[in-house]
Amino acid sequence: MEMQDNVNNFLSHYSDEVRTNAEKVREVLLSILPGITEQVDLPAKMIAYCYRQKYSDMVCVIIPSKKGLKLGFSRGIELPDPDKLLEGTGKISRYIVIASEKQIKSAALKKLIVSALKLYLRKYATLL
Numbered sequence: 001m002e003m004q005d006n007v008n009n010f011l012s013h014y015s016d017e018v019r020t021n022a023e024k025v026r027e028v029l030l031s032i033l034p035g036i037t038e039q040v041d042l043p044a045k046m047i048a049y050c051y052r053q054k055y056s057d058m059v060c061v062i063i064p065s066k067k068g069l070k071l072g073f074s075r076g077i078e079l080p081d082p083d084k085l086l087e088g089t090g091k092i093s094r095y096i097v098i099a100s101e102k103q104i105k106s107a108a109l110k111k112l113i114v115s116a117l118k119l120y121l122r123k124y125a126t127l128l
Contacts (some may be wrong), residue, residue: 006040007047014064019071022047022062024104032113033059046072051120059120060113069098071109073125079115083108 007026011019029049030036036059039048049061058074073079076086076094083107086094096112098104 007038009041010040010047011064014066018066018069020063021098021101021104022064023106024101025062025069025071025098027058028104028110029062029113032110033117051124057120057124060117063095070095071095071098073112073116073117075119079112081112083112085109085112 011022014022022104026038026047030038033049035056036049036051037051037053041048045064049059049060049062049091050058054057061072062073063070063072071092072095073086074093076088077092079086085096087097088094096109103109
């Protein structure tokens with residue numbers, strides 16, 4: 001329950017729309033990523049999802065802001081994206097701007113999360 005309180009406290013600083021969408025994205029992530037660890041990073045203003053403790057080991061991250069909500073993928077450039085959901089120009093990471101509940105519940109978003117998990121598992125199969 002402590003993590004839920006940390007997440008709720010963190011998200012309380014954002015608009016109702018951002019908070020609601022973040023909670024829904026969080027539900028999807030927790031349902032698809034078995035045993036994932038959530039880490040609220042206050043200085044970075046994000047919620048990281050990883051199986052190990054280092055940020056380089058992240059599967060994805062929820063990034064709320066006053067402008068909206070993003071779901072980031074730390075190795076996004078390596079993910080298949082047939083539905084062209086990913087944005088960004090970074091060397092490694094990519095993100096999706098989350099704009100609606102329909103988008104959060106979409107099969108395309110869920111496939112992308114599963115792909116991120118598979119990519120992580122291929123990278124760390126020998127360590128798990």
